[in-house]
Amino acid sequence: MTDFKLIADTEWRKRLSPEEYHVLREAGTEAPHVGEYTNTTTEGVYSCRACGAELFRSTEKFESHCGWPSFFSPLAGDAVIEREDNSLGMRRIEVLCANCESHLGHVFEGEGYDTPTDLRYCINSICLDLEEKPVED
Numbered sequence: 001m002t003d004f005k006l007i008a009d010t011e012w013r014k015r016l017s018p019e020e021y022h023v024l025r026e027a028g029t030e031a032p033h034v035g036e037y038t039n040t041t042t043e044g045v046y047s048c049r050a051c052g053a054e055l056f057r058s059t060e061k062f063e064s065h066c067g068w069p070s071f072f073s074p075l076a077g078d079a080v081i082e083r084e085d086n087s088l089g090m091r092r093i094e095v096l097c098a099n100c101e102s103h104l105g106h107v108f109e110g111e112g113y114d115t116p117t118d119l120r121y122c123i124n125s126i127c128l129d130l131e132e133k134p135v136e137d
């Protein structure tokens with residue numbers, strides 16, 4: 001099995017489009033409201049576009065109106081890594097794929113959304129691939 005944490009930068013550039021590389025490997029952010037999954041309500045599982053690991057499910061996706069796909073919980077606690085990000089003069093929590101350590105987005109807490117966790121995993125569409133399939137709750 002490929003150890004995605006060991007893939008060289010040059011290899012990532014071959015595997016990903018320039019836009020995907022910028023967000024996934026350089027912690028970029030796609031423009032709001034343009035991502036293909038922003039308003040998607042299709043039932044299925046969202047995987048990491050860089051490595052294919054399953055990250056989020058449609059059952060935890062909610063309408064946040066923030067302009068990016070939003071989830072109140074990852075598929076499993078160990079599917080993602082959360083770490084402090086102090087870039088841009090803000091204290092935020094960055095969310096990365098646990099399998100390949102690619103950047104996915106950020107998680108925000110205590111915003112008052114009517115969800116079970118009061119967390120908003122704000123994830124770039126370009127970091128995800130949706131596979132349509134039944135999701136068991």
Ligand SMILES: [Zn+2]
Pocket residue numbers: 048049050051052053097098099100101102
């Ligand atoms: Zn990944």
